[in-house]
Amino acid sequence: MADELPQLIEEVVAAEQAENDSASTIEDLIASQDVEEIALLLESLPLDQRLKVWVNVPNRKKLDVLVQMRADPREILIAETDESNWTRIFEDIDAEDLLELADSLPRELLENALSVMDKQQRQYFQNANQYEDEQIGHWMCQDVLVLPSNAKVRDGMRIARREIAVHTDTIFLINRNGQFSEAVKIINLLSSPEHIPLSDIAEETIPTIVVTADCSSSATNVLKSGFAALPVVDEQGKLMGKVDVTTAGDLLQEYYEYQLMASAGMDEDEDLFAPVKKSAKNRALWLGINLLTAFLASWFIGLFEATLQEVVALAVLMPVVASMGGIAGSQTLTLIIRGLALDQVNSANCRALLIKELSVGALNGIVWAIVIGIVAYLWFDSSLIGLVIAVAILMNILSAALAGVIIPVILDKAKLDPALSGSVILTTVTDIVGFVAFLGLGTIFLL
Amino acid sequence: MADELPQLIEEVVAAEQAENDSASTIEDLIASQDVEEIALLLESLPLDQRLKVWVNVPNRKKLDVLVQMRADPREILIAETDESNWTRIFEDIDAEDLLELADSLPRELLENALSVMDKQQRQYFQNANQYEDEQIGHWMCQDVLVLPSNAKVRDGMRIARREIAVHTDTIFLINRNGQFSEAVKIINLLSSPEHIPLSDIAEETIPTIVVTADCSSSATNVLKSGFAALPVVDEQGKLMGKVDVTTAGDLLQEYYEYQLMASAGMDEDEDLFAPVKKSAKNRALWLGINLLTAFLASWFIGLFEATLQEVVALAVLMPVVASMGGIAGSQTLTLIIRGLALDQVNSANCRALLIKELSVGALNGIVWAIVIGIVAYLWFDSSLIGLVIAVAILMNILSAALAGVIIPVILDKAKLDPALSGSVILTTVTDIVGFVAFLGLGTIFLL
Numbered sequence: 001m002a003d004e005l006p007q008l009i010e011e012v013v014a015a016e017q018a019e020n021d022s023a024s025t026i027e028d029l030i031a032s033q034d035v036e037e038i039a040l041l042l043e044s045l046p047l048d049q050r051l052k053v054w055v056n057v058p059n060r061k062k063l064d065v066l067v068q069m070r071a072d073p074r075e076i077l078i079a080e081t082d083e084s085n086w087t088r089i090f091e092d093i094d095a096e097d098l099l100e101l102a103d104s105l106p107r108e109l110l111e112n113a114l115s116v117m118d119k120q121q122r123q124y125f126q127n128a129n130q131y132e133d134e135q136i137g138h139w140m141c142q143d144v145l146v147l148p149s150n151a152k153v154r155d156g157m158r159i160a161r162r163e164i165a166v167h168t169d170t171i172f173l174i175n176r177n178g179q180f181s182e183a184v185k186i187i188n189l190l191s192s193p194e195h196i197p198l199s200d201i202a203e204e205t206i207p208t209i210v211v212t213a214d215c216s217s218s219a220t221n222v223l224k225s226g227f228a229a230l231p232v233v234d235e236q237g238k239l240m241g242k243v244d245v246t247t248a249g250d251l252l253q254e255y256y257e258y259q260l261m262a263s264a265g266m267d268e269d270e271d272l273f274a275p276v277k278k279s280a281k282n283r284a285l286w287l288g289i290n291l292l293t294a295f296l297a298s299w300f301i302g303l304f305e306a307t308l309q310e311v312v313a314l315a316v317l318m319p320v321v322a323s324m325g326g327i328a329g330s331q332t333l334t335l336i337i338r339g340l341a342l343d344q345v346n347s348a349n350c351r352a353l354l355i356k357e358l359s360v361g362a363l364n365g366i367v368w369a370i371v372i373g374i375v376a377y378l379w380f381d382s383s384l385i386g387l388v389i390a391v392a393i394l395m396n397i398l399s400a401a402l403a404g405v406i407i408p409v410i411l412d413k414a415k416l417d418p419a420l421s422g423s424v425i426l427t428t429v430t431d432i433v434g435f436v437a438f439l440g441l442g443t444i445f446l447l
Numbered sequence: 448m449a450d451e452l453p454q455l456i457e458e459v460v461a462a463e464q465a466e467n468d469s470a471s472t473i474e475d476l477i478a479s480q481d482v483e484e485i486a487l488l489l490e491s492l493p494l495d496q497r498l499k500v501w502v503n504v505p506n507r508k509k510l511d512v513l514v515q516m517r518a519d520p521r522e523i524l525i526a527e528t529d530e531s532n533w534t535r536i537f538e539d540i541d542a543e544d545l546l547e548l549a550d551s552l553p554r555e556l557l558e559n560a561l562s563v564m565d566k567q568q569r570q571y572f573q574n575a576n577q578y579e580d581e582q583i584g585h586w587m588c589q590d591v592l593v594l595p596s597n598a599k600v601r602d603g604m605r606i607a608r609r610e611i612a613v614h615t616d617t618i619f620l621i622n623r624n625g626q627f628s629e630a631v632k633i634i635n636l637l638s639s640p641e642h643i644p645l646s647d648i649a650e651e652t653i654p655t656i657v658v659t660a661d662c663s664s665s666a667t668n669v670l671k672s673g674f675a676a677l678p679v680v681d682e683q684g685k686l687m688g689k690v691d692v693t694t695a696g697d698l699l700q701e702y703y704e705y706q707l708m709a710s711a712g713m714d715e716d717e718d719l720f721a722p723v724k725k726s727a728k729n730r731a732l733w734l735g736i737n738l739l740t741a742f743l744a745s746w747f748i749g750l751f752e753a754t755l756q757e758v759v760a761l762a763v764l765m766p767v768v769a770s771m772g773g774i775a776g777s778q779t780l781t782l783i784i785r786g787l788a789l790d791q792v793n794s795a796n797c798r799a800l801l802i803k804e805l806s807v808g809a810l811n812g813i814v815w816a817i818v819i820g821i822v823a824y825l826w827f828d829s830s831l832i833g834l835v836i837a838v839a840i841l842m843n844i845l846s847a848a849l850a851g852v853i854i855p856v857i858l859d860k861a862k863l864d865p866a867l868s869g870s871v872i873l874t875t876v877t878d879i880v881g882f883v884a885f886l887g888l889g890t891i892f893l894l
Contacts, residue, residue, distance in 0.1 A: 040791060044791040044792070044796055249696065256706075264782075273799070280811045294767040301763045364731060
């Protein structure tokens with residue numbers, strides 16, 4: 001599957017560049033591809049080529065391709081799709097498709113799509129929209145195989161035969177109040193007499209997910225559970241839907257992509273070939289925030305202008321102090337961010353962690369302070385410069401350990417995402433501490 | 448599940464600190480926890496508390512807890528486990544458990560474990576070890592439900608009833624040479640007459656995974672497929688095993704953790720509470736590499752000592768130039784790394800990407816060059832300093848875009864992981880280009 005994507009991209013680019021009757025060749029190339037492959041292909045193409053491929057995607061496949069795509073590249077295609085095509089594209093749309101697309105559709109297209117769905121599907125769509133994007137209730141599957149908790153194996157067989165199309169391996173049992181009670185694996189029906197109660201062959205323990213839980217932890221729970229799907233319940237235990245492994249896999253992948261992109265101040269929907277203006281705008285905010293912190297660091301350096309003029313070696317060595325603090329801090333930060341994501345870091349062990357990270361910082365700080373001190377001494381033939389940079393390095397690595405633990409914990413408590421803003425704040429701290437310690441000590445000892 | 452971890456950690460820490468008969472309380476606290484929760488708990492505790500909890504884990508649970516843990520914290524517990532306990536711990540060990548533990552076990556314990564397994568399980572273990580850690584063959588499940596391709600529905604029913612314990616929803620059909628041909632969902636047996644051939648109700652398309660494929664792409668394929676498990680085949684198409692969604696979820700999570708930790712030069716097995724010396728050693732290499740690049744940058748700055756002495760404003764503004772290049776470069780780098788991971792970036796679109804990123808860099812470069820130039824002009828009351836930094840910023844952001852595309856693509860071609868070393872190399876480039884451009888221009892225009 002995915003192994004063939006590079007080849008497909010190459011062939012499509014080649015077909016598009018071979019001017020004569022290239023359109024039909026593109027059509028041939030994508031005809032045999034499944035919708036996921038076409039979605040990945042479209043995302044991988046520059047805008048003009050992307051549009052040429054898009055018009056060659058059969059209308060009956062367009063909906064599923066759009067559903068598979070990231071929001072940014074998807075919106076470009078939606079904007080370029082001829083109005084006359086939408087009736088055909090929306091023909092078989094269901095609530096789950098529309099939930100994926102909703103944020104990318106202009107208002108009139110959204111209403112258009114809603115109007116062609118039957119009442120049940122509209123209800124499904126509205127139910128999902130009671131929950132935020134980050135909550136599992138928005139993305140759960142509301143169609144489940146349900147039986148009352150006193151049902152028999154034969155009832156299970158009957159419903160399993162009838163509802164075979166629904167992707168599931170489990171029947172959920174509910175009590176009279178609609179509360180989830182137990183789950184029966186359909187495969188276990190095969191080896192059981194028809195007259196025994198389903199509860200006799202129910203799974204001993206199946207975890208449930210609360211409908212307001214966040215997507216990433218819900219997804220992890222599903223994948224760890226060993227079940228094809230877990231039941232979703234509301235605060236009163238009422239069965240609301242299920243999350244299957246495919247949905248869980250998608251949610252987990254999105255979460256990690258979000259984290260990866262957030263670390264560089266970008267959105268997970270960022271288009272590989274976004275229009276230049278849009279892309280520049282997307283990234284400008286992050287550059288601007290970092291510029292402010294860089295100017296702040298510069299301002300602190302400026303306090304020591306007189307020192308720098310006297311001892312130019314300090315200016316030469318400044319990046320070493322800042323860099324070592326930044327790296328040491330980002331190591332601690334990354335460790336803590338991972339721990340927070342898995343709920344492994346909290347107030348009970350935060351202090352012990354801080355002590356451990358400060359100890360690691362002290363040890364590494366001393367080692368590298370000595371190494372850097374010696375190099376600086378040899379380079380500038382001044383033991384005082386060696387001493388000053390050694391002490392500054394130690395101070396900066398220690399403060400990096402402190403900041404690396406405290407910043408993400410505080411951000412997390414304030415319900416801010418440490419993966420997004422943690423590293424900017426950390427670097428600001430380590431830059432300023434590093435420059436002030438180094439230049440301050442330089443002012444005291446070298447002037 | 449995971450929501451209760453913080454509370455559990457707090458309670459265990461409190462129980463451990465309430466000196467009197469605390470041991471029994473810890474025992475009570477973990478008695479009702481499943482092995483995954485206990486594994487997460489152990490990883491979250493400082494070393495002394497971790498060991499106190501570990502002795503309270505019942506021996507019958509210890510194997511499963513160890514299997515769930517990360518390698519580093521696991522190895523600490525293995526080293527501290529009394530020799531007399533291993534017979535009990537290894538009692539029910541199977542090949543899959545041992546594959547997880549193998550790298551953490553001292554040689555004699557590994558042989559001990561192998562000696563208690565039956566011949567079939569030893570064979571399973573050896574089969575898996577024919578493949579590298581990164582290959583799916585090492586982690587696939589070798590137990591599959593198999594029938595010849597001419598089997599009937601009734602054969603399917605029989606095997607499904609007998610092998611009910613195996614976690615699967617699919618029977619794989621093979622031809623006489625053992626090659627995979629088709630897959631039948633067990634749930635579809637329910638609604639089919641007993642005498643029809645299984646191939647009549649086989650799935651139209653089920654993707655296969657090659658046994659030497661890498662783990663992360665295999666995992667993604669499984670989760671996207673909508674099947675509970677996909678068949679794994681060798682180069683000749685022979686059925687070798689399967690990868691189910693639980694394994695896929697674990698592999699994907701490990702891959703993303705690896706990427707997250709690699710970005711800070713750490714191992715995904717890094718222990719939250721590693722012994723200080725070990726932790727310091729783990730991180731020292733990364734600090735050392737970064738120190739070399741920082742000294743390299745310093746050396747380039749040193750070339751302009753005379754200029755810095757004359758125009759101290761240059762020293763004050765240096766961090767701004769380096770920082771803007773580093774941030775802009777890391778944005779491009781992150782985008783390309785994600786594209787490479789999904790096979791969306793390759794030689795066919797690399798040039799178009801480079802042009803797009805250079806355009807984005809040019810636009811953002813011009814905007815920020817003007818902003819920074821004006822601020823520098825106002826700050827130091829010198830239009831030449833404003834001009835010099837503006838040009839240096841533009842040059843550095845452009846070179847950052849160039850490096851952000853080229854470095855990961857080259858690393859990927861050389862089979863090196865851009866997530867690990869990409870950012871160090873990038874920062875080195877942007878630091879050096881930034882400093883040389885800024886101080887070089889300063890030397891020309893300001894002296």
